[in-house]
Amino acid sequence: MNTASHALDHHDGHHPTGLLRWLTTTNHKDIGTMYLSFSLLMFFVGGAMILGVRAELFQPGLQLMKPEFFNQLIGVHALVMIFAALMPAATGFANWMIPLMIGAPDMALPRLNNWGFWLLPPAALLLTMPFFLALFGIGDGAVATGWTLYAPLSVQGGIGVDFAIFSIHILGISSIMGSINIIATILNMRAPGMTLMKMPLFCWGWLVTAVLLIITLPVLAGGVTMLLTDRHFGTHFFNAAGGGDPILFQHLFWFFGHPEVYILLLPVWGLMPHVLSTFTRKPIYGHTAQVWSFVAIGVLGLIVWAHHFLTSGLPVPALLYFMYSTMSISLPLAVLFFCWIATMWRGAMSFETPMLFALGFIVLFGIAGLTGLVLADVAADAQYHHSYFVVAHFHYALFAGGIMGVMTGVYYWLPKWTGHMYSEKLGKLHFWLTVISFNFTFMPQFFLGLAGMPRRIPDYALQFAEFNAISTVGAFALGLSQLIFAYNVWRCVKGGDKATDRVWEGTEGLEWELSSPPPHHSWETQPVIKAG
């Protein structure tokens, strides 16, 4: 580096510019931006895949694709949306906001942070590469087992499975590094006076998420490694002929897979009270109760995994245990709903876009929670399981809960990040189109499931035709509506009305005391939290 120009730089600007800046950055805000941009890109990639699926399902019969390709699209859609869209979005929020909220200058482990992000693009590339390799006659396409990779179907599968296994390994390493960083930051770098119980709920949601990731991801990594050795090195973990058991894979997978649902949702649950408090101009209700609910959901989330395969022939005591433990999750979840509504109660509400998304989230996520309660019932689950009822249920949880939660956060914090206001008009249009088309897409799927349509079929009997047609029209409207979101974000990054430091009238918390956008190094002098 040129020492003369380096000497001229003051404390703020000693970093490279252009592409090298992004490759080498250790700044939490730059890394947060990269996570969020990557997430937005992959959201559209995963969305395009599922629009292909919905187009095929518009009418009975095989019109557009072979069943083999259909099976690849559904599985890769799920893996992309979960690992490359939702999880990076939440990590992007954590990177941007945790240091601002707890009064820290940056994350505790900045180099690890950079590495954690830069593992994601190669992992996403590995996951999707078999699609392109197949075009050149190498292999038979991407993983076609659904995202659950159940053995022995995945033992039978082509090279797409190997690519998915390695991709999951890399994604897992990235997530574990991110989690270690977040835990280290939260435990060590809070401003003086900010006790754990005074820490903002968003940070609490992430703290529980990070712990869950560190507990469960190694189990998934172990499970897929056993799959790899079954495929290539003659082991029989999942093969009865060699003394193994295919159901073992399901236990290992869902020991990760169920906490994963809360891993995706806890950051959003942490964010909600902040948004509700801001737009009701009233303090958060039940801060302590929400903290303990997060912890309770985290703990319960680790011990209910087998409700994902209740039809696999578990013994009766196991069925009863997993049924009742799953039902008990409704209790801490109900505490959260109670606190959200009590926060709104007797406030002075206004309905800007983040508030609209928060309210939409609460109502639609409520449907996910309530249908989850009936799914826990073993006997009724025999009808719901593997059917479109489940597909609808988890899209209410992960689109309306996860993705709309992320959008709440983006609209809420975007002015703080960019220093500009987004277009409120476009934001509201985006909200209404999203909510309406979302329900058009997924509400019919509940009825399809009840009528008996199984998941993951490329073609279906004639009695399912009408609901499928509605669902497909809804899905295309939903997908296209998200272009408004991308445009609105892009416009806001480019310019727009100046945002004030507090951005919203009713904000509380350290993050709103910094300028919008915040300085390159967030808190150079530690703020002090007053007692009481």
Next chain:
Amino acid sequence: MSQTAPRLQARLLAALGLVFASGSALADFTWNFPKPVTPIGRDTLSMHNQFMIIITVLFVVVFAIMVYSMIAHRKSIGAEPARFSGPRGALQWFWVLVPFAILLFIDFVLMGIPAFHAVIDMEDTRTKADMVLKVTGMQWKWQYEYPDSGIKYISTLTTPREQIEGKEAKGEHYLLEVDNPVVLPVGKKVRILLTSTDVIHTWWVPQFGVKRDAIPGFLRETWVRIEEPGIYRGQCAELCGKDHGFMPVVVKAVPEAEYVAWVDKKKTELAAAAASGDRTWTRDELMAHGKETYDKICAACHQATGQGLPPAFPALAGSKIVNGPLLSPDGKLIPDSHVDRVMNGKAGTAMQAFKTTLSDADLAAVITYERNSFGNTKGDMIQPAQIKALR
């Protein structure tokens, strides 16, 4: 963009409305489970209905409070925000704990108790079982076996390819029709044992309220007592590879007398088939029966043309294995030969050990057919009796 967006929104909404309106005018929408015909099915439906009412009430009550708050506590009508952030005093604590207590009651009493009894009932497969049916899932068909009478056969989809590809109008039972349905007597408790030869499949008939996984190398069980004669249709419910959507379950429930007659007829048929395995077949007989068996069992993967779908499903046309030697000079099985592959399958692939599912005549015919079709001109043939000797 910001000006065209509202117009676009209006158009999209109009389009959505149109689809919904025309759909509901034409279609017969099903909003709930199909009519149950077993005790478990009825139980499940009534439990489901009860739960749906409970969660609908919960939904309406909770969100009515929220919507009321959104209307009454608006800034635009000059609402002043309160400052409370938690319950204060005994009365407020009481009202906070009441919803919690209600939910506890709903979870573990109102829903929990009927659910407990339903589970116990559903899993009681053995008490007073009248007969056993063994179901074996395999890519992508079902095999049904009646251990009491020794009947065993395969059931595959009969919907023609042309209907699936849209070249012909789709029939009434599109994708839900098979060549050999399971036949079961009405009013008998049937214990169903399930397993699989390759990957995990799930046997599901919605009207029975029964869904159970078929797991390779293990036996799982469930039971049905069908109360009304009729034809009941379902599907495989676990993703099991490319033709997962094309392996329906069709059950024909008949009065007991009719069932007994069916068993007798089936036994006679099987005896005839077994006898045919002992005689010497002509080449034409083997080729004709071989084509029939191939199209039904093998063509899903290796294709009717024998070209396969490489690399997962290799071509038989010009295949080294198919064009290799038939048997060793002393009439023994050659490892990894054509006969070995067809009889014993290949571990870790979709190629099954067909000796467990096909008869001697079927195997001999299909092997002969493959060696003399798709451009393969081995010219040799194998007799059912030779297969029998190799078992």
